[in-house]
Amino acid sequence: MRVPSWLADPRARVLVLLAVLIALAPLLFPSGYYYRVGTLVFLNALTVTGLVILTGYAGQVSLGHAGFFGIGAYACAVGTSHFGLAPGLCVALGAGLAGGLALAVGRPILRLKSHYLAVATLGLGILIAMVLTNEGQWTGGPDGMSAPTLPLRAWLRAWGVPLSPAQAWYALSGLVLLAGAWMALSLRESASGRALRALHDSEVAARVIGIDVARAKGRAFAISAVYASVAGSLMALFNGFVNPAMAGFMHSIELVTMVVLGGAGSVLGGVVGATVLTVLPQTLTVFQEYEMTMLGLIMMVMMIFLRQGVVPGLVGAWTAWRGRRARP
Amino acid sequence: MTTIASRPSRARRRAGAVRTGFAGLAGFAGLAGLAGLAGLAGLAGLTLAQPARADILIGATLAETGPAAFLGEPEARTLDMLVAETNAAGGIRGEKVKLIRYDDSGNPDKARTFATRLIDDDQVVAVIGGSTTGSTMAVVPLFEQAGIPFVSLAGAVVIIDPVKTWVFKTPHTDRMACEKIFTDMRARGFTKVGVIAGTDGFGKSMQEQCLAVAGAHGIEIVGNETYGPQDSDMTPQLTNLKNAPGLQAVLNAGMGQGPAIVTRNFRQVGLEVPLYQSHGVASKSFIELAGPAAEGVRLPAAALLVAEKLPDDDPQKPVVLGYKTAYETATGQPVSTFGGHAFDAYKLLIAAIERAGSTDPARIRDALEQTRDFMGTAGRVTFTPADHMGLDETAFRLLEIKDGDWTLVQ
Numbered sequence: 163m164r165v166p167s168w169l170a171d172p173r174a175r176v177l178v179l180l181a182v183l184i185a186l187a188p189l190l191f192p193s194g195y196y197y198r199v200g201t202l203v204f205l206n207a208l209t210v211t212g213l214v215i216l217t218g219y220a221g222q223v224s225l226g227h228a229g230f231f232g233i234g235a236y237a238c239a240v241g242t243s244h245f246g247l248a249p250g251l252c253v254a255l256g257a258g259l260a261g262g263l264a265l266a267v268g269r270p271i272l273r274l275k276s277h278y279l280a281v282a283t284l285g286l287g288i289l290i291a292m293v294l295t296n297e298g299q300w301t302g303g304p305d306g307m308s309a310p311t312l313p314l315r316a317w318l319r320a321w322g323v324p325l326s327p328a329q330a331w332y333a334l335s336g337l338v339l340l341a342g343a344w345m346a347l348s349l350r351e352s353a354s355g356r357a358l359r360a361l362h363d364s365e366v367a368a369r370v371i372g373i374d375v376a377r378a379k380g381r382a383f384a385i386s387a388v389y390a391s392v393a394g395s396l397m398a399l400f401n402g403f404v405n406p407a408m409a410g411f412m413h414s415i416e417l418v419t420m421v422v423l424g425g426a427g428s429v430l431g432g433v434v435g436a437t438v439l440t441v442l443p444q445t446l447t448v449f450q451e452y453e454m455t456m457l458g459l460i461m462m463v464m465m466i467f468l469r470q471g472v473v474p475g476l477v478g479a480w481t482a483w484r485g486r487r488a489r490p
Numbered sequence: 491m492t493t494i495a496s497r498p499s500r501a502r503r504r505a506g507a508v509r510t511g512f513a514g515l516a517g518f519a520g521l522a523g524l525a526g527l528a529g530l531a532g533l534a535g536l537t538l539a540q541p542a543r544a545d546i547l548i549g550a551t552l553a554e555t556g557p558a559a560f561l562g563e564p565e566a567r568t569l570d571m572l573v574a575e576t577n578a579a580g581g582i583r584g585e586k587v588k589l590i591r592y593d594d595s596g597n598p599d600k601a602r603t604f605a606t607r608l609i610d611d612d613q614v615v616a617v618i619g620g621s622t623t624g625s626t627m628a629v630v631p632l633f634e635q636a637g638i639p640f641v642s643l644a645g646a647v648v649i650i651d652p653v654k655t656w657v658f659k660t661p662h663t664d665r666m667a668c669e670k671i672f673t674d675m676r677a678r679g680f681t682k683v684g685v686i687a688g689t690d691g692f693g694k695s696m697q698e699q700c701l702a703v704a705g706a707h708g709i710e711i712v713g714n715e716t717y718g719p720q721d722s723d724m725t726p727q728l729t730n731l732k733n734a735p736g737l738q739a740v741l742n743a744g745m746g747q748g749p750a751i752v753t754r755n756f757r758q759v760g761l762e763v764p765l766y767q768s769h770g771v772a773s774k775s776f777i778e779l780a781g782p783a784a785e786g787v788r789l790p791a792a793a794l795l796v797a798e799k800l801p802d803d804d805p806q807k808p809v810v811l812g813y814k815t816a817y818e819t820a821t822g823q824p825v826s827t828f829g830g831h832a833f834d835a836y837k838l839l840i841a842a843i844e845r846a847g848s849t850d851p852a853r854i855r856d857a858l859e860q861t862r863d864f865m866g867t868a869g870r871v872t873f874t875p876a877d878h879m880g881l882d883e884t885a886f887r888l889l890e891i892k893d894g895d896w897t898l899v900q
Contacts, residue, residue, distance in 0.1 A: 194610040
């Protein structure tokens with residue numbers, strides 16, 4: 163059987179695969195709760211896709227990305243309740259704020275390398291979380307505040323779409339993830355993406371071949387911030403509730419763990435990492451007190467046997483196996 | 491997927507460069523993706539193994555781990571103990587109670603996911619939980635929408651004010667604590683008061699409530715300070731309060747380690763005025779952490795803390811003493827007021843299910859709202875359509891710390 167020409171592009175294969183998985187998964191869903199978990203997976207995967215661009219492509223670490231997630235979330239909560247913004251616009255507002263902040267802060271911060279960069283981004287994330295906690299008159303303080311929910315039920319009825327709101331959110335977040343993955347995959351093969359990967363390998367070499375390293379890094383930082391912010395905004399609209407923990411340090415760590423677990427360099431890896439770390443805690447509840455132990459154990463085993471992350475690790479194992487089989 | 495995998499030449503050519511091995515990646519992506527899918531499917535499989543429908547399913551989402559574990563842990567142990575007790579006694583009208591309990595670690599997003607799971611997947615008839623105000627407020631809209639009665643174990647007044655049809659709560663509110671403290675201050679002739687509060691959810695909420703009700707009690711706030719929940723030194727804030735004009739007493743709103751440090755620093759900066767703590771410190775560990783500086787500190791607390799010291803004619807004594815003994819025997823750990831909130835929630839719910847004579851969530855809710863004169867560890871509860879907490883200020887006892895132990899202020 164011949165491969166259709168449009169499938170020859172590896173980008174298209176990843177997207178088709180993702181789309182098929184997103185479309186088929188609901189066949190196994192016995193109740194609305196699974197659509198919620200699915201939506202959480204997609205929104206986490208969207209944030210992680212942004213981090214794949216920053217960490218996987220450009221090789222820059224960020225321990226503060228939950229901060230941008232929080233900006234997106236609070237843009238929707240605060241923007242709609244205090245300024246009467248439409249929910250659609252608040253997503254754009256959050257993205258603008260997060261991207262702008264990332265550009266402004268990125269310049270000085272991204273001059274730093276490795277540990278220093280990690281600590282600087284960590285500080286940024288914590289700072290954002292602190293503002294959200296302390297400016298109680300705007301943000302509702304440490305207990306959070308409610309955000310508007312989209313009147314999905316009414317819309318769906320008006321359009322005659324036979325979906326429940328949970329299913330609609332599943333579809334919407336799935337589509338947004340597909341769009342995000344498509345952009346990330348396209349970026350990778352573009353001139354900017356190649357520049358990012360070049361500076362990942364060696365900043366000096368990248369500079370020698372004429373790449374404006376500071377600019378390229380700043381862009382990657384801003385793009386990943388926008389991803390996080392959009393995911394945050396959607397999360398706020400989905401949950402109808404925001405809280406400072408969304409921007410907190412633990413959430414940043416969780417995001418980085420998803421990237422590393424899945425495999426930092428690949429978009430699909432990010433999605434797998436997000437899936438595993440969102441779904442696992444839900445499955446492991448059967449272990450009650452030992453839930454955290456099990457989670458830690460599984461992650462340790464994964465990282466020991468698949469050092470480069472799940473997807474690149476499995477790809478490596480697969481190609482090695484095929485290589486062995488080809489020459490007996 | 492077979493078509494992708496049937497191009498080995500390409501896969502092999504790029505085999506060396508894993509990072510750029512896109513073809514191989516796409517080839518293997520099938521498996522990786524399937525793994526993800528299998529994860530979700532596995533989740534489905536696991537939770538499909540549900541108990542027999544004859545059981546009465548009660549859900550709980552509590553902060554058993556994480557920073558609020560000191561709330562969730564005794565709550566979870568209490569619920570486990572009570573469910574075992576109910577079932578040992580033959581259940582409710584012959585039907586066993588089954589508790590489905592999740593650990594949301596105090597994270598509102600997780601709480602929301604678990605609440606969805608309890609409603610959609612486990613199909614429980616009622617839910618206890620939300621150890622913290624944040625996780626409670628995150629799940630309230632779900633229960634309102636699904637029409638499942640929900641009894642919260644969190645403190646803030648926003649949970650039941652305005653009243654929500656399906657939402658009840660058992661702990662006292664911070665507003666009541668403020669009122670109790672201010673009443674005692676007035677009785678002792680203090681009107682110029684300094685407030686210091688933690689910036690965590692509990693401290694912030696109580697600070698707001700205290701400032702709001704101070705005027706009505708004839709209290710003038712002469713100083714207002716805050717500290718971070720993780721701070722290890724509060725002397726600057728306390729020095730500010732010390733310099734406040736005419737200061738007669740200080741009120742500290744906070745929970746966790748902060749109030750213990752405030753208490754120590756309070757004596758260190760040489761403040762001589764009386765110190766009032768909130769019900770957030772009502773555990774023995776506060777006295778241990780604060781040491782001798784805790785002497786003379788007053789606070790409002792539930793009767794549970796002084797169960798043995800209550801006069802014998804106190805109608806609450808059998809309830810709190812009974813729970814205290816049962817809990818300490820079952821778990822080997824000292825009782826806490828937080829577990830008491832879970833005790834009240836469970837007992838209220840079970841009584842409502844019995845009265846309703848049905849496991850229909852709507853009928854349980856109606857029965858719950860008709861609760862009259864229920865004596866719990868927090869006080870006497872009478873729900874009305876306008877009051878879903880049902881406690882009044884008398885539910886709080888005013889305690890003073892003497893010789894490293896609680897004593898009742900008469």
